[in-house]
Amino acid sequence: MTDETYFDERGNERYRKDDRDVWPRRNAEQRKPEHEKYVALLLDRLAKLEEETRPSRGETTAAGKDLKAFQALKFAGDLVNAVAGWAIDHQLGLAKEGLEFVPLQPTQTKTHPDYIASRKRVDRHEHEKQGAKLEYEEPNPEEARRLLVNLLVPNSGAFPSPLVNMTIEALRGLAYGEEHLMFAPLKTGRKRDLTTLRLHLRAMGMIAFRREMGVTKERAITEVAEYLGVGFETVKGWEGRLRDEFGDLEVKRTMAFARNHAKSEQKHRRMKRMADPEARPGYHAARFDDDALAQLAREYQASLKG
Numbered sequence: 001m002t003d004e005t006y007f008d009e010r011g012n013e014r015y016r017k018d019d020r021d022v023w024p025r026r027n028a029e030q031r032k033p034e035h036e037k038y039v040a041l042l043l044d045r046l047a048k049l050e051e052e053t054r055p056s057r058g059e060t061t062a063a064g065k066d067l068k069a070f071q072a073l074k075f076a077g078d079l080v081n082a083v084a085g086w087a088i089d090h091q092l093g094l095a096k097e098g099l100e101f102v103p104l105q106p107t108q109t110k111t112h113p114d115y116i117a118s119r120k121r122v123d124r125h126e127h128e129k130q131g132a133k134l135e136y137e138e139p140n141p142e143e144a145r146r147l148l149v150n151l152l153v154p155n156s157g158a159f160p161s162p163l164v165n166m167t168i169e170a171l172r173g174l175a176y177g178e179e180h181l182m183f184a185p186l187k188t189g190r191k192r193d194l195t196t197l198r199l200h201l202r203a204m205g206m207i208a209f210r211r212e213m214g215v216t217k218e219r220a221i222t223e224v225a226e227y228l229g230v231g232f233e234t235v236k237g238w239e240g241r242l243r244d245e246f247g248d249l250e251v252k253r254t255m256a257f258a259r260n261h262a263k264s265e266q267k268h269r270r271m272k273r274m275a276d277p278e279a280r281p282g283y284h285a286a287r288f289d290d291d292a293l294a295q296l297a298r299e300y301q302a303s304l305k306g
Contacts, residue, residue, distance in 0.1 A: 025085025093127030
């Protein structure tokens with residue numbers, strides 16, 4: 001991990017972390033031709049998806065609409081990142097300092113000392129630089145709430161206004177000790193919360209990966225159970241409970257993905273033995289190897305402590 005401050009050919013101060021500029025979303029300036037091609041590509045993809053899903057064409061455009069709607073929102077997010085990612089970084093930087101957007105004032109308060117001072121605090125390039133650094137950091141819950149508020153206020157996601165307003169007020173209320181119904185947990189009577197159940201589901205993937213790699217079922221369960229610090233029968237019983245909670249499809253999907261990664265890992269190991277330069281052994285195993293299992297164990301123990 002290396003940090004470096006340097007000056008570019010124009011004399012502008014830049015910040016680099018691990019050989020990456022912390023002005024990563026300024027490609028319109030730094031890589032203009034490539035940037036323009038990328039933006040045009042995203043707009044073309046969005047236009048194509050819109051055309052392919054028009055209700056005016058009846059049932060023929062309904063097929064696959066859910067996936068295409070998901071893809072459109074993903075491309076829209078990529079587009080926002082490409083053309084206004086710098087603005088997102090600015091908002092993140094403000095939140096990191098406990099600041100937020102300073103709205104315009106009526107004529108009577110434009111010269112108020114507090115307004116002038118507030119504008120000076122927010123109108124600085126430093127906020128964009130600091131916001132970009134957050135890509136490498138995990139915010140604490142309080143910071144995360146401020147970050148969300150700062151991003152939701154300008155509503156770059158084009159979410160419905162009532163939803164945005166409710167979320168903003170609920171997030172801000174938490175700082176004053178208020179518990180909004182939006183974030184109040186449901187009384188379900190479950191013994192395990194969602195976080196723990198999803199960790200159980202990841203454990204099923206760990207077992208499925210090992211079995212596909214040639215480990216026996218008993219040995220795979222034993223290994224996962226030992227890392228997590230629970231009994232063999234306990235882990236063995238999770239699969240059935242997870243089917244009840246999430247449905248058979250989600251459990252099978254998780255295990256199928258894990259087995260596919262194992263098959264790909266085996267393929268790349270064979271490629272390495274044949275000196276194939278395209279071989280990437282370990283790439284597919286990274287989600288399921290001993291290090292990944294140890295990380296799962298740490299998260300699992302943390303979830304039990306609440």
